[in-house]
Amino acid sequence: MTTSPIHPSRVLVPLLQLAAAIPAAWKSYEFGLQISGLPLAVLLAANGAFFGSIMVGFVADLWRRSPLTSSGSARRGSSG
Numbered sequence: 775m776t777t778s779p780i781h782p783s784r785v786l787v788p789l790l791q792l793a794a795a796i797p798a799a800w801k802s803y804e805f806g807l808q809i810s811g812l813p814l815a816v817l818l819a820a821n822g823a824f825f826g827s828i829m830v831g832f833v834a835d836l837w838r839r840s841p842l843t844s845s846g847s848a849r850r851g852s853s854g
Contacts, residue, residue, distance in 0.1 A: 787834045791827040798826030 802822025806815030 791830045794826035795823040799823035
């Protein structure tokens with residue numbers, strides 16, 4: 775039984791998502807405390823962590839995509 779090697783992006787992307795989620799949650803929490811109080815701060819911290827992680831995931835997905843082509847067949851709605 776052989777196992778395939780783990781691609782570095784399978785480990786790196788979750789680590790980068792965590793690294794982005796922590797400061798986003800922290801800053802969002804501080805902002806929530808300033809404008810309202812603890813309930814909003816907790817909500818904004820969760821929102822900030824989620825937003826930070828999905829942005830890293832989005833950039834990673836763009837990076838893994840194949841390069842864009844300039845041919846007309848690659849565009850949506852192309853009739854030719």
